Amino acid sequence: MKSKTLFIDGDGRSTLRALLGPDAPPARCGGAGVCGSCRVKLAGSSALPPPSSADLQRFSAEELASGWRLSCLCVPAGRFAVEIPEIDESGIADMALRSGCPEPDGDRAASAESELPEISRFAVAVDVGTTTIVTELLDRGARKPIASDSFVNPQRKWGADVLSRIEALSRAGGEGVDAAASMKASLAADLEKSFGRLLQKIDVAEGGIVKIGIAANTAMTHILLGLDARGLGVSPFVPAALSFPDLPARALFPGLPSEYAEDCAVTFVPCLSAFIGGDIVAGLAAAGLDPDGPPSLFLDLGTNAEMVLASGGRFLCASAAAGPAFEGGRISCGVAAVPESVAEVRLDGSRFAWKRAGSFPAGAELPPPPGLCGSGLVDFLACALDAGLVRPDGSLAPACAGGVLLGGGSALSLSSGDVRELQLARAAVRAGIGILLEEAGLSAADLERVYLAGGFGTFLKEESALRVSLIPRECRGRIIPAGNASLSGARLAAIGDNPADRFNAILEKSVPVPLGGNERFNALFIDFLEFD
Structure with missing residues (x-):
């Protein structure tokens, strides 16, 4: 048995469809990522998609980082290489059979949906x-x-x-x-x-x-x-x-x-408490967090930053009032994650370069961006810190007294008030994480995986999150975008087998950890206000 590597151009189809052809029936699990028989290793794509919830359950953090995916759920963009493990000389036909599909040129079996x-x-x-x-x-x-x-x-x-x-x-x-x-x-x-x-x-x-x-x-x-x-x-x-x-x-x-x-x-989907709702319970079920496994952290960063630490047989759950900054709220240059908003910022020499959310025809003339969405704001702040335009205490350098200008055809700027709002939101998140770790008797270095759920978490760049200390730097290389985990959990409620049992099993092991009025939380909040 040996591996075989193929090169494919992404065209909007799943990797499995690209390998087997558009008329092939789905894998034996119906393309739900359950059977795990279509695992492949991808490389070379400039837009390798984040892992699905099924990928998160199937692969380790190291495997995910190196490109392992379930091909029935993976839709990469651009040209990419596919390494198919343990196939013999029959090549793709063998993969089709192992995936529950007939050979591409053989008889077509009825798909699962026709049953x-x-x-x-x-x-x-x-x-x-x-x-x-x-x-x-x-x-x-x-x-x-x-x-x-x-x-x-x-x-x-x-x-x-x-x-x-x-x-x-x-x-x-x-x-x-x-x-x-x-x-x-x-x-x-x-x-x-x-x-x-x-x-x-x-x-x-x-x-x-x-x-x-x-x-x-x-x-x-x-x-x-x-x-x-x-x-x-x-x-x-x-x-x-x-x-x-x-x-x-x-x-x-x-x-x-x-x-x-x-x-x-x-x-x-049932709720756990006033501030830990069905969206978080759904996300935990979809991501497959195991409270009896290695310590893992689940974060859904929005107006209320919900966080769950899975460790020691328990789900320790907390919610911190982060405010709307991560969704562009109360930020002078901030907007929701709408098309044409600035979703990515990087330093290009001494200038800022930026990209918009959404896709547009090549050469299209677009109006100036309406603002920066959450991921763009964190990028912008991280770059401004690297450039010395924002100081560790959050104040602006004298040359930027009127704000840090984005430039590149945009008049958007990051004001001192904007930085303050982001500081407050970040400090609330970090203080909440700190309380959960202390409750479990752990340090950030003990975390094996950190799952970032929701749209903001999906598009947040790891380096930017670490640079602004939104996530502990000890977690470098262990951060996994979980996508819209709440929606994935809603799918379980709609079509899953015994969804009530899955949700109730999470509730039975969940322990709310109140942050309001917690003096230790307040102390950590102050400690995390400064960018280190």
């Missing part, structure tokens, strides 16, 4: 974020997404963050009651529209969608279900509920089209 009746083939997964909401149409047979949609959470009119919305719910008199009803109605209505847009992308038979899985933080779950969320805004921060029975879909979304079965049910 299900047409009327019950589909489900929908939903990630209800505070800022952005993502929906996916899932093929239950192939166990994978086939269409997606996203939109801005309509509740932003009541505040950019969760606490602002809870305050709106808590106002005296009818205003709070009206806000609760309006928040629920606006979110449900926009979700119905998104569900309809999914159906514009693929034909679904009447009654073909039988399940909806939803992952959301505790406040968003309460609001969508019409539960009283006011207890989430005042000490002792008591939720109305943490687990939720399945509901008829039309009880929440009365305007669903006929493609949704009459008995279509909605499953919500």
Whole structure:
């Protein structure tokens, strides 16, 4: 047995499809990354995608860093090399057989999805974020997404963050009651529209969608279900509920089209506490963190920075109020991660070079960028520190008293107030991590893996995160982008086997670690204000 290396040009297909051809049926697990028989090692791509949740469970951090992926889930860009392990002289045909596929020129076996009746083939997964909401149409047979949609959470009119919305719910008199009803109605209505847009992308038979899985933080779950969320805004921060029975879909979304079965049910991922919601429980399930394995840290960095340390048979969970800086909020040059925003900054000699989010036609004339999104802001700050334009205490160099200018055709600049907001957010995250490590009796050097979930974590460059001390420098080489882990967990709720058992197993081993009023947290927060 020996390995064979092939060179392929990325064209939007999975690596397995590129190897076997577009008409080949999926691997024996339906392309869900479960069987693990299509493992390959990739190299040479300038845009090797982050590992999937299945990759994170299958490979070690070292293997992931060296390019190992499950080819059924990996869609790289550009020209790349594929090393297929342990294949004989039959080459690709042998890989096809080991993946559960017939030879490319042989008889075509029926795919897994054809084994299900047409009327019950589909489900929908939903990630209800505070800022952005993502929906996916899932093929239950192939166990994978086939269409997606996203939109801005309509509740932003009541505040950019969760606490602002809870305050709106808590106002005296009818205003709070009206806000609760309006928040629920606006979110449900926009979700119905998104569900309809999914159906514009693929034909679904009447009654073909039988399940909806939803992952959301505790406040968003309460609001969508019409539960009283006011207890989430005042000490002792008591939720109305943490687990939720399945509901008829039309009880929440009365305007669903006929493609949704009459008995279509909605499953919500359960929550752990007021500040550790179903989105984090879903992410832990999708990433496959093992509390009995080597110490690992899971981070979802947003307005509320949720963090979970898996160690010693426990999930130690905390939430730090980081503020909206990582999402571009309260930053003079900051915006959400929208197309055309600056998502990457680097030093090119004595100047800053930058790239936009999104893809655009070659040679297209684009307007100046509207601002920097979270990953671009951290890059910009890291580069400004390296250039000596921002000092370790966060003050600006005298030459930049009016702000650090991005340049390169942009008038955007980083002000001293912007740096301060990023300092505060970073210090909250680092102090929270410090408390969890102390609770477990560990140091940062003991962490084997650090998973960065969410859009900000996916695009955050490791070197920039380390340079601004957002993540301990002892974790260099162990940082793994986990993508939208909440959405991956919502898929489990929609099409997984016994999802309730998986989620409950996480809850049973989870221990909330309060940070509010913790004097040690306050001391660490002050210690981490300065850039070292």
